[in-house]
Amino acid sequence: MSIEARDIVAWLRAAAAALEAQREQLIELDRAIGDGDHGANMDRGFKAAMQRVEALDTTDIGQILRTVAMALIATVGGAAGPLYGTFFMQMASQAAGKASLSPAEWAAALEAGLQGVMDRGRAQKGDKTMVDALAPGIEALKQALAEGADLAEALRRCAVAAEEGMRATIPLVARRGRASYLGERSAGHQDPGATSAYLILRAAAEALGAVP
């Protein structure tokens, strides 16, 4: 039960597909409390990332994730660009030189990514950002693995927790990012970044759930 480079690519493909499919929804969410570009930014970024990833010929997971990070940094822009760029860059550091990851290594890489996002964005849980989906999702993943769940089950619980975290952003008043300028008016809307974060974690459950 280990995650190979091709599984990572499958995950990224699934994430890119989900972000393309949800482009308009992310735009709508960002229109409500932001500037309406999150869907376009993420779709553009992941398309660029996938173009570069598909052109790679490597089994180095670190290199794959680093390629994604660089592509996102250079093409997403806005807040999500440096945040997701940092996320994948920190994952890449953890996976540098590795052709496969154990479930524990995979979880540790995600955790490093999360820490990178929180450092870069100076965001905490409850600030109504992508952290509110990433943190509970990754927490649930670790917990499940610690409880002896297999990867598929752990990823399922990760996605469920991320979705809950995403929904839990609705009543929050934003303290970081563009939505924070709205003050109280930001409450009552789901955070776009938490939504894209959930889509990315859910893509992992889809793509890696059947990993042998």
Added chain:
Amino acid sequence: MSIEARDIVAWLRAAAAALEAQREQLIELDRAIGDGDHGANMDRGFKAAMQRVEALDTTDIGQILRTVAMALIATVGGAAGPLYGTFFMQMASQAAGKASLSPAEWAAALEAGLQGVMDRGRAQKGDKTMVDALAPGIEALKQALAEGADLAEALRRCAVAAEEGMRATIPLVARRGRASYLGERSAGHQDPGATSAYLILRAAAEALGAVP
């Protein structure tokens, strides 16, 4: 049967009232083939003129008409300002120093006013301008007087002819003024200046029709 200074003032009052009442219609007409200000311009101008006229204490018809001319020139602006200003200025020259006008003198003064308008605006009959109401109206007035009609009857025929002239502008393609920039598109609309000219001549029929 002669026209006194107070009759002239009554005419001007009636004209001012008609222009105020038809302000919106003139604006609508000017919106269709011009810039939509004719009603506001004429109303503003005649209000200013009447304020100055009412403050006068004179029986000199020339002075009254000159006061109107100066007020229109200084407050109407646009094309109508210099045109109607010139109209009343030329009438004033004809009436200078006179406390009353015979019907023939009145017609001659109007004719001088018309000539002033045509010189100032370089406009001919058929150019789709105020000339198209003024010229037939004044022509009919002279004709009626020549045929021995009394002033009331002559003024009535003047108003009817002016109205016909005004309506006859509808199919015309404008050759002068702002409407000319529309080319063929100016056809099918009644000229705003011909309309205000008709209102002014009709006011004469109303106010002077009962002159003894």
Added chain:
Amino acid sequence: MKKLINDPQDVVREALEGMAAAHPDLIRVNMEPRYVVRADAPVQGKVAIVSGGGSGHEPMHGGFVGYGMLDAACPGEVFTSPTPDQMYEASKAVHGGAGVLHIVKNYSGDVMNFEMAADMVRAEGIQVESVVIDDDVAVENSTYTQGRRGVGTTVLAEKICGAAAEAGYDLRRVADLCRKVNGWGRSMGMALTPCTVPHVGTPSFELGENEMEIGIGIHGEPGRRREALRPADEIVEMLLEPILQDLPFRQGDDVLLFVNSMGGTPLIELYVAYRKAAQVLARHGIRVVRSLVGPYITSLEMAGMSITLLKMDDELVRLWDAPVLTPALKWGAAPAPAAGSGGAA
């Protein structure tokens, strides 16, 4: 009608008061009758240049008053020609002994009011020349009609003649220069939206979500024709074609390319249009040697643009580059100790 105004009747007066407050180093505003003069008027020995027209075209003309451009501007009501008393008083206020040039846009109202004013000024023994700008190729040129409207070339003529007056040209030469600029300039405009005259309160015309007006003037009047909205590149071709077909542009010519916003069109769109215009001119072998991009002759908040092409020679380039210090056009060093964008020192 959504506007940042108070009583619609007060817009022109209040805007003039705002201009006076914002630019005391450059201009002074007279209220009875209304005109704007440069702060150091009259400039002795210099030909004085006076223009004017309806309000609603800002920055034209008041924003062009100052060193190297206009000596005075007369603002009428919105889209309504000013009156002869304004031009008469303004001309007297700026006359510095070398005569006055009236730059008049070809609208029957403007022409007639300026004619009356010129007569009044001449009656004071002051020399007056009048030049009528008629550069709008949207209107067919004919001696039987009113002729073409005066639009974008007016801005360029005021800048260039202002520099010539500053350089000591006498009245005859400044007037001849103005006629030369008028003869060498051609414009065409289009609108994406109408505009609303404040005291009217309703839009000047209606336009569907997928329609545009081609061949508009600057008074919110409808254009020559209505068409389906098209990409910017095609619109630029549609505007440039009649401009280029009209004399005097030929392969090898140098031109100034002026892409103007009607008011509501932002700079980012103007640059998209500028790019295409430059490409079209390059294709025709016409060299753009100077440019102007922005809202300079507008129709209130109307969205749309106009393109003006002015053939340039060495004299026009030199006068275009000469210093100018007005609220809206400003570059180079004026000999006077004035600087900054406004405010009392």
Added chain:
Amino acid sequence: MKKLINDPQDVVREALEGMAAAHPDLIRVNMEPRYVVRADAPVQGKVAIVSGGGSGHEPMHGGFVGYGMLDAACPGEVFTSPTPDQMYEASKAVHGGAGVLHIVKNYSGDVMNFEMAADMVRAEGIQVESVVIDDDVAVENSTYTQGRRGVGTTVLAEKICGAAAEAGYDLRRVADLCRKVNGWGRSMGMALTPCTVPHVGTPSFELGENEMEIGIGIHGEPGRRREALRPADEIVEMLLEPILQDLPFRQGDDVLLFVNSMGGTPLIELYVAYRKAAQVLARHGIRVVRSLVGPYITSLEMAGMSITLLKMDDELVRLWDAPVLTPALKWGAAPAPAAGSGGAA
């Protein structure tokens, strides 16, 4: 969506091409990655000033590149922060040996991207200082949140710091000056209409015929609150009140008053607002010594305005008045032999 554009995806690129074509005497445009640099970059021995942000705010920032203002500007997609590689390449392209100042508007995207870029530039051995502008009093200031947005003061900081760099201030002093300007500037904005991001195609929010948004930023986002439309004078009071309540303005202070169009509001309305703002300040005993009126930091075609007040001292006045030669702000005489509004000589 009625805009003068071609494919919505191409707007930023095409506008940059237009800028490059219109102002070859002032700027050069790099396309991969996208940045605008002054034509004579790098200027040896001078602190280089780099800014940037989403597109759609034109003329900011590309229109402020040139002598006496920015050395480089990095445009992102519309309303989207540019990326670190742009800032990195731009900083290297303009570095003249005296370090680089990044002027960053306080949006999480801009801040984070500029942070990453600064790290990359420092890794090349180039000194970098970053100053974050956060002058928008519509947003409550708190260390627990993102803090205030950077708006109108950015324009003033770029002009003033550009002049200081030109005058030989070293990196530390230019950065300190920038922080001083940020500390002394306050802004507040409002919208009459939303705007439409080209590749989105629908307005950023809906607003009734009698509504306005108070406390907006510059990205088409809704403001702090929605209210019934009011006369301009009342709106000016509503914007100035929180500005004046915030430090540092006191009776007897000198200020620069900047009345800015959000894009679709024409000059005539800005002057109506300016007039009232000047009156309110006079009432408070605050002296307006400099002014700026026009569309300088915009949100596409949004109708509305912002007001910025900057406390001025002798240093700031001197640096404000110093020559500047950019596509959008231009006055005084630059030592370089550049003039005119654009075009190849």
